Amino acid sequence: MYLNCPGGSTYSVLAIYDCMSWIKPKVGTVCFGVAASQGALLLAAGEKGMRYAMPNARIMIHQPLGGCGGHVEDVRRQVNEAIQSRHKIDRMYAAFTGQPLEKVQQYTERDRFLSTSEAMEFGLIDGILETEY
Incomplete structure (x- = not known):
């Protein structure tokens, strides 16, 4: 699954993850550009050993973002x-x-931007796809 994703709805991403988990083929993930917020979750959700990012990609993790309003009980x-x-x-x-x-909670407390090598060290990806310039 190729990702260039600034994030999105938690519910929608969990639905995609459920599909990734349910289908028979193993789903690898590759980040081009950015995998931020819930996009980073999808990147990390790929099959272990099949999660990659391009060298210039950025990955950002944080706690879910939302807002609320209405009656106090709501x-x-x-x-x-x-x-x-x-x-x-x-x-x-x-x-x-x-x-x-505990470390995940510390990392997701606020926006945390990671280089591909930092994302690999943290365990979000398994490798960096090299390109020739």
């Missing part, structure tokens, strides 16, 4: 849903990278 429910989403995403990153949950 806001409370939306905040609880956002907290549950964050915990789910952090657990997924921990599983995909092999990092301890």
